[in-house]
Amino acid sequence: MNHFLAREDFPHLLSALTQAGYGCVGPQIRQGAIVFDHLHSVTQLPQGWQDEQQPAHYRLQQTDSPYWFNWSNGASAIKPYTFAPQENLWTVQRDQSGRLRFQATLPQPQKTAIIGVRACDLAALALQDQHFLHGKHVDPYYQARRESLLLIGVNCTHAAATCFCVSTGDGPDIRQPYDLLLSEIAAGFLLSSGSTAGATLAAQLPLTPASDAQQHTAQQRMQAATQQQRHLPAKPPLFAHLDHPHWQTVGARCLACGNCTSVCPTCFCHQAVEIPDLDGDTSRHERRWDSCFQPGHSYIHGWQIRSNATDYYRQWLTHKLAGWHEQFGRSGCTGCGRCISWCPAGIDLTAEVEQLV
Incomplete structure (x- = not known):
């Protein structure tokens, strides 16, 4: 400088x-x-x-x-x-002939x-x-x-x-x-x-x-x-410990509130929501932040793949710290610690990883 x-x-x-x-x-x-x-x-x-x-x-x-x-x-x-x-991604409107016309809203x-x-x-x-x-x-x-x-x-x-x-x-x-x-x-x-x-x-x-x-x-x-006193391994082998009993321990503490995903600077899960107008001819398609801690996040054709806090937390941690290596060549965590501070249950992912591996 x-x-x-x-x-x-x-x-x-x-x-x-x-x-x-x-x-x-x-x-x-x-x-x-x-x-x-x-x-x-x-x-x-x-x-x-x-x-x-x-x-x-x-x-x-x-x-x-x-x-x-x-x-x-x-x-x-x-x-x-x-x-x-x-944010609104597009709108759709039915014209006089009944055809649907889509318009992106950048x-x-x-x-x-x-x-x-x-x-x-x-x-x-x-x-x-x-x-x-x-x-x-x-x-x-x-x-x-x-x-x-x-x-x-x-x-x-x-x-x-x-x-x-x-x-x-x-x-x-x-x-x-x-x-x-x-x-x-x-x-x-x-x-x-x-x-x-x-x-x-x-x-x-x-x-x-x-x-x-x-x-x-x-x-x-x-x-x-x-x-700094906390530490996170570069690539913890979480997929090799999916049945570790500590998942149940942390799941019992987790409130599934989604605070960790809301404050995380890298999480990008989202849901699509249709908002029809009352006239029945116009609708908006919105994208909204979502969380893997929400019940609807894993809903597929009448079946909810993950249905409890243990499953939610295991999905979040394994994807963030292990699965991202396959997708992006590195962990999805940048060490900001927000998920620790803003978790109302005081769950510390660095401490949980120590117990799991």
């Missing part, structure tokens, strides 16, 4: 993004959690706030520090900005700059790209949103107790493609560009060369790797 942006000059970045036609999204506090939302001013950023996370535990606490990004991660990753939680998203993206979430985005963009059939709905994004990453400075991105190889320092990359110190940010769009924006900012002292300070603040 060769450039430095003073904290008082950070509004110049928001102005440059706005002038370039981007709507800004950044971390903010909503209902006791840090989430991404529309950002209009630096005063909306969570200055001084830190997170405390444990299994089934997420709390924020206010400090008097000047830092805006002194937290590990929030409840939501950036997945909703590419894979929409609910999104027209505004250009959006997301500020504060973490390494684990960029790794998750790469997996989503692999599924929606790099397969045999490109998803045009995902593609439209993905191409509208400009990603501004911020390196993590500390890890939550639930983080384990080091063991998955996805963090905590950012290596995935980004447009701009920031490392926060008290006086401001070390900055580097990773794309043509990022370099164009950087050229509009009041940057100065980063001093050796500033670079050293930024490096010293990046302690997230040494703070």
Whole structure:
């Protein structure tokens, strides 16, 4: 990182993004959690706030520090900005002759700059790209949103107790493609560009060369790797242990609420829903997020393949940590730990894997 942006000059970045036609999204506090939302001013950023996370535990606490990004991660990753939680895919209308006419309803998203993206979430985005963009059939709905994004990453400075991105190889320092990359110190940010769009924006900012002292300070603040205590094997042999009695133990604790799949930055299960209008001539076809913890997820021709929490959890964990290797060449977990923090039963997938293998 060769450039430095003073904290008082950070509004110049928001102005440059706005002038370039981007709507800004950044971390903010909503209902006791840090989430991404529309950002209009630096005063909306969570200055001084830190997170405390444990299994089934997420709390924020206010400090008097000047830092805006002194937290590990929030409840939501950036997945909703590419894979929409609910969207209309097409409409169908019956004409006067009785024929059905289908019309795709592709999104027209505004250009959006997301500020504060973490390494684990960029790794998750790469997996989503692999599924929606790099397969045999490109998803045009995902593609439209993905191409509208400009990603501004911020390196993590500390890890939550639930983080384990080091063991998955996805963090905590950012290596995935980004447009701009920031490392926060008290006086401001070390900055580097990773794309043509990022370099164009950087050229509009009041940057100065980063001093050796500033670079050293930024490096010293990046302690997230040494703070992580949890670990996940690269490819646990879960398919060889499908009858392990521990599945019943964890199934007895699981509430099948689907929180883990909702906060997971890589899950992409969805369902199709038909919404007919009252006139009987028009209907909308929607795609909505779904979860393998929902009873209807495995319903096929009058038979439900998985019907209890033990089956749901086994399906989720084996697919995420083992089956994805066959599909994508790697695990579907990027070590963000959200599923641990936001599980109301405090189920910890790293601990469950230890028991299973």
